Amino acid sequence: MSFKTVLAMIANTNPTADLARAIEIATELEAHLSVVIIGLAVPATMGDFPAGTVWLDQRDEDLRLLEGIRKQAESACRTNGLSFDADVLYAEGVFVSEEIHRRALYADVLVIGEGVRRDSVLTRRIVDGGVFEARRPLLLVPKGRKTTLRPRRILLAWNSRTEAAQAAREALEMMTWAEEVHVVLVDPDNSYCVSGGEPGADVAAYLARHGIKVLVEQLASGGRLVEDVLERHALEIDADLVVMGAYGHSRLRERVFGGVTASILEDSKFPVLIAR
DSSP states (O other): OOOOEEEEEEOSSSHHHHHHHHHHHHHHHTOEEEEEEEEEOOOOOGGGSSOOHHHHHHHHHHHHHHHHHHHHHHHHHHHTTOOEEEEEEEEOHHHHHHHHHHHHTTOSEEEEOHHHHTOHHHHHHHIIIIIIISOOOEEEOOTTSOOOSSOSEEEEEOOSSHHHHHHHHHTHHHHHHSSEEEEEEESOOOOHHHHTTSTTHHHHHHHHTTTOOEEEEEEOOTTSOHHHHHHHHHHHTTOSEEEEESOSSOHHHHHHHOOHHHHHHHHOOSOEEEEO
16 A cells, blocks of 8 residues: 555654654655654542642643644654644543544554653553554654665565454555565464465465565574564564564453563564554
8 A cells, every 4th residue: 555644653752853754754655744742641640639730730841842842843844845734642541542543544654763662551552542443554663773664675474364464465565666575484383274285375475466576484483582583584684674463462461471562562673564
């Protein structure tokens, strides 16, 4: 699909760098950039009713800071000649998820950088509203590495599950532009009912019909975490982008015990496009 509307979430941590990366992505795609300056509001406690001055002062301070970032975003977008809109979203957790869901319905891809990803609670709210509820792909932009949605080399993490297939479909147009796509399976299940006659062969054939140059690679974890295997291999092949499905297990299990997607959200050093 063509990415013509980019929804970028910017927090009050590291906003200048994250905004610059979002502008680079939108400029490259010649896309409209919707910027949401986002902050999680601290709910009032029972002892604050009627609302205490400390709680109200904190909200006022937070809103002033977010409003200042919004003005910075508008100025930067105008300077770069972008089609854009910018808004402030300041609410308690569940309302943030609902608002992200509503906005994501009208975007092609969501973008978060290092500033948002430092706040695991905020990241979860964005994933809940954007990836799970609105079913939009989410691009994770790491610090210190160029991020592009016109990549030369893509690593597609594959496990023959619906989430991986959805991620592949979201990235299909990018993969047709790429010089090569590495379909990577870590400790693949060789049973016929899961992977067909040969793990990775079916998805490779599917992608090849779209004119995509595909290499299938089956990797043994050797006891290492799957996310570490993927990241190391992305480095070895000089991948520009990792594409993967979000959450192979139940969301509750991921939250309690961790998982590949949870680790990628927190600590990936590569640009990652996740979808479900």
